[in-house]
Amino acid sequence: MPKLVDRVKPLKNRKRKKLSAEGRWGFLMVSPYLIQFVVFLSFPLAASLYFSFSKYDMLNAPKWIGVENYTTLIQDPVFHKALWNTFYFTILFVPAQTILALVLAVALNQSLKGLKFFRIAHFIPVICSWTVVLYVADAILNPRFGLANTILVKLGNNPQPWLSDEALIIPVLVAVAVWKGVGYMMIIFLAGLQNVPEDLYEAAEIEGAGVWKKFRHVTVPLISGTTFLVLVLTTITTFQSFEQIYVMTSHLGDVTSAGGPNNASMVLMLYLFQQGFSFLKMGYASAIAWVLFIILFGITMIQLKLQKKWVYYEK
Amino acid sequence: MFNRSKKRKAISYTVILFSSLLMLTPLVSAALNSLKSYKEYTAIPVQWIPNPFQWQNYIEVWKMTSMDTYAWNSFIVTVLSVIGALLSCSMVAYAFARLEFPFKNSLFVMVLGTLMIPPVVMIIPQFMIFNQLGLVDTLVPLWILEWLAQPFGVFLMRQAFLAIPKEYDEAAKLDGCNPFQTFVKVYLPMCKPQLATLTIFTFMTKWNEIMAPVIYLSSEDKFTLPIGILSMSGAWFGQEQYLVAAALMSLLPILIVFLFAEKYFVKGASSSGLK
Amino acid sequence: MKYSQKFGLLLLLSLILAFSMAGCSNESDADSENSDEQVEIKLGYYSSGSADEKMEELIDQFEEKHPNIKVTTQNAPYSQFFQKLDTQIAGNNAPDVWLSDGVLVSKYAERGAAKDVTGWIERDLNKDEYYGLDFNKDASGKYFAVPQGIQIGALFYNKDMFDEAGVDYPDDTWTWDQLQETAAQLTIDANGKRATDDGFNSEAVNQYGMTFFNITEGWMPVLKSFGGGVLDEELKNSVIDSEENKKAMEWIVDGMQKGVLTDPSDLQSFQSPMSPFPSGTAAMRIGIYARVLAANETGINYDVTVLPKGPDGKRFAPVIANSWIVNNNSSDEKAEAAWEWVKFWVTEDEVQKEWAELGEAVPVKKSVANSDLFLNSGDNTINKQAFLDSFEFAGTLDTNAVWSEWLQKFNDNINRAFLNETSIEEALQQADKEVKKVLDDFYKE
Numbered sequence A: 001m002p003k004l005v006d007r008v009k010p011l012k013n014r015k016r017k018k019l020s021a022e023g024r025w026g027f028l029m030v031s032p033y034l035i036q037f038v039v040f041l042s043f044p045l046a047a048s049l050y051f052s053f054s055k056y057d058m059l060n061a062p063k064w065i066g067v068e069n070y071t072t073l074i075q076d077p078v079f080h081k082a083l084w085n086t087f088y089f090t091i092l093f094v095p096a097q098t099i100l101a102l103v104l105a106v107a108l109n110q111s112l113k114g115l116k117f118f119r120i121a122h123f124i125p126v127i128c129s130w131t132v133v134l135y136v137a138d139a140i141l142n143p144r145f146g147l148a149n150t151i152l153v154k155l156g157n158n159p160q161p162w163l164s165d166e167a168l169i170i171p172v173l174v175a176v177a178v179w180k181g182v183g184y185m186m187i188i189f190l191a192g193l194q195n196v197p198e199d200l201y202e203a204a205e206i207e208g209a210g211v212w213k214k215f216r217h218v219t220v221p222l223i224s225g226t227t228f229l230v231l232v233l234t235t236i237t238t239f240q241s242f243e244q245i246y247v248m249t250s251h252l253g254d255v256t257s258a259g260g261p262n263n264a265s266m267v268l269m270l271y272l273f274q275q276g277f278s279f280l281k282m283g284y285a286s287a288i289a290w291v292l293f294i295i296l297f298g299i300t301m302i303q304l305k306l307q308k309k310w311v312y313y314e315k
Numbered sequence B: 001m002f003n004r005s006k007k008r009k010a011i012s013y014t015v016i017l018f019s020s021l022l023m024l025t026p027l028v029s030a031a032l033n034s035l036k037s038y039k040e041y042t043a044i045p046v047q048w049i050p051n052p053f054q055w056q057n058y059i060e061v062w063k064m065t066s067m068d069t070y071a072w073n074s075f076i077v078t079v080l081s082v083i084g085a086l087l088s089c090s091m092v093a094y095a096f097a098r099l100e101f102p103f104k105n106s107l108f109v110m111v112l113g114t115l116m117i118p119p120v121v122m123i124i125p126q127f128m129i130f131n132q133l134g135l136v137d138t139l140v141p142l143w144i145l146e147w148l149a150q151p152f153g154v155f156l157m158r159q160a161f162l163a164i165p166k167e168y169d170e171a172a173k174l175d176g177c178n179p180f181q182t183f184v185k186v187y188l189p190m191c192k193p194q195l196a197t198l199t200i201f202t203f204m205t206k207w208n209e210i211m212a213p214v215i216y217l218s219s220e221d222k223f224t225l226p227i228g229i230l231s232m233s234g235a236w237f238g239q240e241q242y243l244v245a246a247a248l249m250s251l252l253p254i255l256i257v258f259l260f261a262e263k264y265f266v267k268g269a270s271s272s273g274l275k
Numbered sequence C: 001m002k003y004s005q006k007f008g009l010l011l012l013l014s015l016i017l018a019f020s021m022a023g024c025s026n027e028s029d030a031d032s033e034n035s036d037e038q039v040e041i042k043l044g045y046y047s048s049g050s051a052d053e054k055m056e057e058l059i060d061q062f063e064e065k066h067p068n069i070k071v072t073t074q075n076a077p078y079s080q081f082f083q084k085l086d087t088q089i090a091g092n093n094a095p096d097v098w099l100s101d102g103v104l105v106s107k108y109a110e111r112g113a114a115k116d117v118t119g120w121i122e123r124d125l126n127k128d129e130y131y132g133l134d135f136n137k138d139a140s141g142k143y144f145a146v147p148q149g150i151q152i153g154a155l156f157y158n159k160d161m162f163d164e165a166g167v168d169y170p171d172d173t174w175t176w177d178q179l180q181e182t183a184a185q186l187t188i189d190a191n192g193k194r195a196t197d198d199g200f201n202s203e204a205v206n207q208y209g210m211t212f213f214n215i216t217e218g219w220m221p222v223l224k225s226f227g228g229g230v231l232d233e234e235l236k237n238s239v240i241d242s243e244e245n246k247k248a249m250e251w252i253v254d255g256m257q258k259g260v261l262t263d264p265s266d267l268q269s270f271q272s273p274m275s276p277f278p279s280g281t282a283a284m285r286i287g288i289y290a291r292v293l294a295a296n297e298t299g300i301n302y303d304v305t306v307l308p309k310g311p312d313g314k315r316f317a318p319v320i321a322n323s324w325i326v327n328n329n330s331s332d333e334k335a336e337a338a339w340e341w342v343k344f345w346v347t348e349d350e351v352q353k354e355w356a357e358l359g360e361a362v363p364v365k366k367s368v369a370n371s372d373l374f375l376n377s378g379d380n381t382i383n384k385q386a387f388l389d390s391f392e393f394a395g396t397l398d399t400n401a402v403w404s405e406w407l408q409k410f411n412d413n414i415n416r417a418f419l420n421e422t423s424i425e426e427a428l429q430q431a432d433k434e435v436k437k438v439l440d441d442f443y444k445e
Helices: A002-012 A021-052 A068-075 A077-108 A115-127 A130-141 A147-154 A169-194 A198-206 A211-239 A243-249 A268-278 A282-310 B002-034 B056-064 B067-098 B104-115 B119-132 B140-148 B151-162 B167-174 B179-190 B192-208 B211-216 B225-230 B241-270 C002-023 C051-065 C078-090 C102-109 C118-124 C159-165 C176-185 C219-225 C243-257 C291-298 C332-347 C349-358 C385-393 C403-418 C424-443
Strands: C039-046 C069-076 C097-100 C146-158 C205-211 C282-288 C302-305 C317-326
Touching: A021 A282, A021 B067, A021 B104, A021 B119, A021 B140, A021 B179, A068 A282, A077 A115, A077 A169, A077 A211, A077 A268, A077 B002, A115 A169, A115 B002, A115 B192, A115 B241, A130 A147, A130 A169, A130 A243, A130 B002, A130 B225, A130 B241, A147 B002, A169 A211, A169 A243, A169 B002, A169 B192, A198 A211, A211 A282, A211 B151, A243 A268, A268 A282, A268 C078, A268 C403, A282 B104, A282 B119, B002 B241, B056 B241, B067 B104, B067 B140, B067 B151, B067 B179, B067 B192, B067 B225, B067 B241, B104 B151, B119 B140, B119 B211, B119 C078, B140 B192, B140 B211, B151 B192, B167 B179, B179 B192, B192 B225, B211 B225, B211 C078, B225 B241, C039 C078, C039 C332, C051 C069, C051 C332, C051 C349, C069 C078, C069 C332, C097 C102, C097 C332, C102 C317, C102 C403, C118 C332, C146 C159, C146 C332, C146 C385, C176 C205, C176 C243, C176 C282, C219 C243, C219 C317, C243 C403, C243 C424, C282 C291, C282 C317, C302 C385, C317 C332, C317 C385, C332 C349, C403 C424
Parallel strands: C039 C069, C039 C097, C205 C282
Antiparallel strands: C097 C317, C146 C282, C146 C302, C146 C317
16 A cells, blocks of 8 residues: 555654654554544643642633642542542442453353353443433432332341431442442453363363363463453543543532542542532642542552563563 | 253353343333323322323423433533543553653653552632633533543553553564654554543443533533433422422433444454454 | 354454554544534433423524524433533533533533633623622632522421411511421421420431431521521631531531421431421421422422521521523534523523423523512422522522532531531531542642
C-alpha cells in the first residue's frame, strides 16, 4: 500500500531529522493516543491542577489561594471518612470478586451440559446499568418487601435495615457490586483459561498431577498475565467508583443526598462530585482528585513491582 | 482418572448451579415485582407471585416514555465506541509492544499514568473543549474519545501482544511486511480473545455510562437509556412497579444483543492464535 | 492488503476529523452578529412530566406575540438540569433565562450569575398583584428572580383513615401536640394494633400516622413554628443550638420512636420517600402544593388544611418560589428579550390560567390564584384555600448561597438523632459547628 504511506508521510515528516522506518511507523501508529494526550488530557490536566490551587466556583474566574485547599483537606473529617470508606470498599470488593470469578471460570472451563446457560446467567447482571440494578437490588434489599428480610424473619431473625445501617451499608454495596461484576471478570478469566493449551494439562496428568497441582502449576502461571491486568484495573476502577453509590444511596437522583447514612457510604469520588458540582467548590474538588491520583499512582507502582515476582511471560 | 474427572464435574456443577441461582433470583424477583399491581407490590406479608400478571404495566410504561429513543441513542454511542476502541487501542498498543521509536517508554508511562487519573478531574476542562467545538448536547462527546485510544484498551492489548513470541515478527519481516501489515495480518488475528474482552468492556462501560451523558446531554431526545430511566424516578409516586418495569424494559435490547454476540465471544475466545 | 488499507483509511479519517474539529471552533462564534432584528434566546427549564407540553405551547404563544424573538429550549430532568446548568455557566453557554428551583436562587444570585432585575420589576410589574416576589429579595432589597409558580406547604390528611379511626379531621386550631396524639390513633402495626393500644409493635408499622421527610416536608416547619430555625435574619449565621430547636426536635424524635412518624430508615422501604402518603401508607403529611398531583393520581380520599401551631401559637408554612432567572452574562439585547418572556409569564392572564390548570403550582398572579379556576379546578375538590391562607405565615427555608451544603451537614447530624444514635443536644451542637464552618468558608473572606 505505498500510496497510502505517501499520503500520510508528509504530515509526520516535518522534522528532517532522520527517523528509522520503524520509528516513523511507531509514531504514526501511536498518533491517536498523541492527539488525545495533547488535546483531551494535557490541557484538562493542567487546568485542573491550577484549579486545585485556586478558589473556583465555576461561575466566576478562579482565584489563586496556594495550598489552602490541600491543608483544608487534611483536616476535613468527611474526607478522612471518605478515604477510609474507599479503602474499605476496595479491600472487600477486589479480592472477593477476583477469587469468586476465578473459581467460577475454572468450574466453567470444561465441557458441561448447560454451559451456555450458566455463562449467560452470570453475565446478565453485568449488562445491567446501575439504574437497573437499583430496582433489581430493591427486590432483595427492601426492608419491608425484600426477599432478604423475608428469609431472615422466616428463620426467626430480626429484619435488617441494609442500606440505612451505617455498619452494613458498605458490605451490602460490595455484595451488590460483586453480584454485578463477577460475571464479567469470569469471562476475562475464561478467555485466559482457554488460551492454556490442553496438552499442558495432559502432560501434567501423565506426570500424575491432581486437580490442585494442575491449577497451581499450569493454570495459574499461564493466566497470571490476565490476573495481573484484572487486579490492577479493578483496583483502579473500584477506587474511582461513583455510579453505584450515587444511584443506590441517593434520593430521586439528588447527588447531595447520596453517601449516607451519616457519610457511612461516602467515597472519594462521590465526595469530589458533591463538593465540585453540587456545592460549586471546583478548586477543592480538584484537590481531592489530585490526592486520589497520587494514592492510585502509589498503589499501581506497588502492583507493578509485585508483577515481576509472579507474572509469567512466555519468552 | 475417570473417577476424578467425574468428581470434578460434580463439584463444578454444584458451584455453578448455586451461583447461577444467586445471580438470577434478584432478577426474577424484580421481574415479578414489575408485573404486580401497586397493592400487591406493597403487600405485607409479601405476595411473590402477581395475580394476575399485569403485563399492561409494560404497555403503560412504553406509552408514557420515549424508551425507543433512549435505546437508539445508547446503541449509536455504544457501537461507535466499540469500533473506535478496537481500532485505536490495538494499533497504539502494537506500537508500544513491538516497535522501537524515540520516547516510547516515557510515552507508555504516561499511558499508565493517565489510567490512574480520575476522569472527573477533567470533566470541566473537557466540557469547555467540546463546548468550543459546538458538540455539547450531541452524542459525539460520548464516543469520540474512544477513537483516540483509551489507556485501558492500550494496556490490555499491549499485554496480549507482549505474550506473543517475537519470532512471528521476524517471519513477517522476511516476507516483506511493513510494521502495519505485520500488525494487521499476524498480530491481530492472534489476539481475538483480548479483542473480545475489549469489546465487552467498552460495550459495558458505554452502555451503562451515567456521568458523561448527564453532563453533555440536555435534550430528552438525546438521552441514553440509563439516564432516561433515572429521569423517570420520582415520576410515579405510588406506582413504583412502573419504575421496575421501565428499568427491566431498558435491559431488553442489550440482552438481545448480548444473546447474539455471546456466540461470537465464545468463538473469539476459543480460536486463539496461540497454539 | 485489504485490511491494512482499511486501517490506513480509518487512521487518515481520524486525523482529518481531529484537525477539522480544531479548525471549526472559530466559525461557530461568527454567526451571532448578523442579527438586525431577530433575537434568539435560549430558555432552560427542568422537566416535570406533562407540564413540558404546556410549556412548549406557551412558548409558541410567546413567539407569536413577539415575532422578533425566537426561543430555543433546553430541558432536562431536575438533577441533570442543574448539574448541567452549572457547567454551562462555567462554559459561558448557559440559557439566557432559566427556571430555577426556589431554593437555588441565592446560589446563583450571590455568585453573580443571576441578573439584578430590580429595575425591570419596578418598571413593569405592580408588586402587590403577585405572590412571592419578596421571597427572592436579598438583604439590600434587590430582586434577582421572578416567581414562576409557588410551592407552599400545608397539612394533607387521608379522610378515609380518619373516618375509619373515628377521629375528627384536622383544622386550623390544631397544635403539633394535638397532631401527634391523633397520629398515634392512626398508626397501625402489622397485627392491626394501633399505637395507642397495648402491645403495639413500633418496629413493624403498616400504616404511619404521619410521614415525615427531610427539610420542607419534615423538620423545618416544626422547628420554625416552635420558634427555632437554622439561620439568623441575615442568613449568614447559624442559630441551630437553641432551646426552641431542642423542644422541636424532642417532639419529632418522640414521634419517631413511637413509630407514629416515619424515621429515615422507614422511608428506605419506599422507592421514593414521597410515596407513603399517595400510596395510602400514611394518614398525614406536610406537603407542598405539587403533592396534590400524586395524591390525585392514586385516587386517595384526602383533603388539606393549614399546618398546626407551635406551643406559643406561632405558625410557619414553608415556601419555595420557583423562579425565572435572567442570565447575567447574556448580552443586553438577549437579556431584554428574556425579560419579555418573564413579563409575558407573570402578567398575561391567559398564561397564568393555562399554567394553573395543570395544577403544578400556586399561580403567581393573585387574581388568578383567587379565582375559581384555581380554587375549584380538577375533579377532586379539596380545600385549596388553605394554601392561599398559608401565605400569611409563610417563609423560605433559610435559603442562601450555600443552602444545599449546610443542609447536607444539618441532615447528617439530625438524622442520627432521629435514628437514636446520638442525643438531641449533641446532634444540634455538632450540626451547629459544621453549619457554621460552611457559612464561614463562604461568607468570611
